[in-house]
Amino acid sequence: MEEMKKGLEGVVALDTKISFIDGIQGILMYRGIKIEDLADLSYDAVSYLLINGNIPNETELLEYSQEIKKNRQINGKQIEVLNEFDFGIEALDGLRTAISCTAHFDLENNHHSPDANKNKSIRLVAKFPTIVAALHRASFGQEPLEPNDELSHGANFLYMLTGKIPTELEAEAMEKDLILSAEHELNPSTFSLRIAASTLSDLYSAVICGLCTLKGPLHGGARKGVMDMLDEVGTIENVQSYVLDKLEKKEKIMGFGHRVYKTYDPRARIYKDVAKRLSIEKQDSSWFDMAEEIERILYHEFVEIRGKSLYPNVDFYSAVVYKYLDIPAELATSIFAIGRVSGWIAHCMEQYADNRVIRPRAHFV
Numbered sequence: 001m002e003e004m005k006k007g008l009e010g011v012v013a014l015d016t017k018i019s020f021i022d023g024i025q026g027i028l029m030y031r032g033i034k035i036e037d038l039a040d041l042s043y044d045a046v047s048y049l050l051i052n053g054n055i056p057n058e059t060e061l062l063e064y065s066q067e068i069k070k071n072r073q074i075n076g077k078q079i080e081v082l083n084e085f086d087f088g089i090e091a092l093d094g095l096r097t098a099i100s101c102t103a104h105f106d107l108e109n110n111h112h113s114p115d116a117n118k119n120k121s122i123r124l125v126a127k128f129p130t131i132v133a134a135l136h137r138a139s140f141g142q143e144p145l146e147p148n149d150e151l152s153h154g155a156n157f158l159y160m161l162t163g164k165i166p167t168e169l170e171a172e173a174m175e176k177d178l179i180l181s182a183e184h185e186l187n188p189s190t191f192s193l194r195i196a197a198s199t200l201s202d203l204y205s206a207v208i209c210g211l212c213t214l215k216g217p218l219h220g221g222a223r224k225g226v227m228d229m230l231d232e233v234g235t236i237e238n239v240q241s242y243v244l245d246k247l248e249k250k251e252k253i254m255g256f257g258h259r260v261y262k263t264y265d266p267r268a269r270i271y272k273d274v275a276k277r278l279s280i281e282k283q284d285s286s287w288f289d290m291a292e293e294i295e296r297i298l299y300h301e302f303v304e305i306r307g308k309s310l311y312p313n314v315d316f317y318s319a320v321v322y323k324y325l326d327i328p329a330e331l332a333t334s335i336f337a338i339g340r341v342s343g344w345i346a347h348c349m350e351q352y353a354d355n356r357v358i359r360p361r362a363h364f365v
C-alpha cells in the first residue's frame with residue numbers, strides 16, 4: 001500500500017475546472033480568472049461564473065439575478081419552524097437545521113435531473129442569506145424582514161439583518177466578502193461535500209455536509225475565532241503579550257497559517273484593503289490597528305521562534321471587516337457559508353457530471 005499522507009497533505013484527489021491555487025506565488029483563480037479581477041464584480045456574476053462556467057453576459061446576469069431575487073423568500077411554515085428553534089444553540093447549528101428543513105419544503109429535493117439541480121441551486125443561493133438573517137432576528141424575538149429587491153445579494157443580506165440600508169462602502173464590503181468566500185478548491189468543507197455527492201446523494205444533503213465541516217475552528221469557524229480574539233485582546237498594547245503567550249503555549253492563532261498557501265493569502269490582501277477603508281469611514285482604526293499588529297508580530301517574531309513566518313489566511317481580515325460591519329461573531333461562519341454555497345454547488349455539479357465514488361484506503365495498524 002502507498003505511503004500514508006497525514007491530513008492528505010499534497011494528495012491530488014481529482015481534476016477540477018472550478019478553481020486554481022498556486023500556494024507558493026499566492027495566486028487564486030476562479031474558472032481561470034484571478035481573484036483580484038473578480039472582487040469588483042457582483043456576487044451574482046461570480047456565483048453564475050462558478051456554477052455555469054462563464055462570466056455571464058448582460059442578459060444572462062439579469063436573468064440570473066432576477067431568478068435569485070424571485071427565490072429569496074422563505075415561506076410562513078419555514079418561519080414558524082425557525083421561530084421554534086432553541087436559540088441557546090450556535091448560529092451555524094441553526095443554519096444547518098434550517099437548510100435541512102428547507103430541503104423538506106423543496107418538492108425537487110430528491111429529484112436529480114440537471115433541471116432539478118439547477119432549480120435547487122438557485123433556491124439555495126437565494127435563500128441562504130434570508131435564512132441566516134431570519135434566524136438571527138428570531139433569536140431576539142424579531143420578525144424576519146422582507147428581502148429588498150433593489151439591493152445586491154450582499155447589501156440585501158445586511159438590510160435583512162439590521163433593517164438599515166447599508167452605506168455604499170458597507171454594501172461593497174459585503175459583496176466582496178461573499179465573493180472572496182465563495183470558492184477554494186478542495187478545502188475541507190468542499191471535499192466533504194464532494195464525497196457526499198460522489199455517493200449520488202442529493203444537493204441539499206451534500207451542502208449540509210459542507211456546512212458541518214465548515215463549522216470547525218480550524219476551517220470556517222476560525223473567522224469567529226479571530227473576532228473573539230480581537231475582543232479578548234482589547235487594545236493594541238495587549239497584542240504582543242497575547243500573541244507571544246499563545247505561541248509559548250503552542251496554541252494556534254486563529255486566522256493564520258494555511259495548508260496550501262506558504263505566502264500571503266491573496267484574499268487576505270483584498271480584505272485588508274476593505275477593512276482599512278471601513279476603518280476610515282467609521283473613524284475608528286482600533287480593530288484594524290490591532291489586526292495589523294498581530295500580523296506584524298506573526299510575520300517577524302514567528303521567524304525567530306520557529307524559523308518561518310505565519311501569514312494571514314482568508315479568515316483574518318474578513319473578521320476585521322465583520323467587526324466594522326457590526327456583525328456579531330456568532331454569525332461569522334454562517335455568513336461565510338452564504339458566500340461558499342456557490343462554490344459548493346459548482347463542485348457538486350462537477351462531481352455528478354463525472355462521478356466515481358470517493359473512497360480512499362486506510363493503513364491498518
Ligand SMILES: CC(=O)SCCNC(=O)CCNC(=O)[C@H](O)C(C)(C)COP(=O)(O)OP(=O)(O)OC[C@H]1O[C@@H](n2cnc3c(N)ncnc32)[C@H](O)[C@@H]1OP(=O)(O)O
Pocket residue numbers: 007187217218219220222251252253254255256257258259260306310313314315
Ligand atoms: C477557511 C479556512 O479554512 S482558512 C484556515 C482557517 N483556520 C485557522 O485560521 C486556524 C489556525 N490555523 C491552523 O490551524 C493551520 O494553519 C491550518 C489548519 C489552517 C493548516 O493546518 P496544517 O497544514 O495541518 O498545518 P499545521 O497545523 O500542521 O501547522 C504547521 C506548523 O505551523 C504552525 N502553525 C500553523 N498555523 C498556526 C497558527 N495559526 N498559529 C500558530 N502556529 C501555527 C503549527 O503549530 C505547526 O508548527 P510545527 O511544525 O512547529 O509543529
Ligand SMILES: O=C([O-])CC(=O)C(=O)O
Pocket residue numbers: 183184186187188259260313314
Ligand atoms: O483551502 C483551504 O484549506 C481553506 C480555505 O482557505 C478556504 O476554504 O477558503
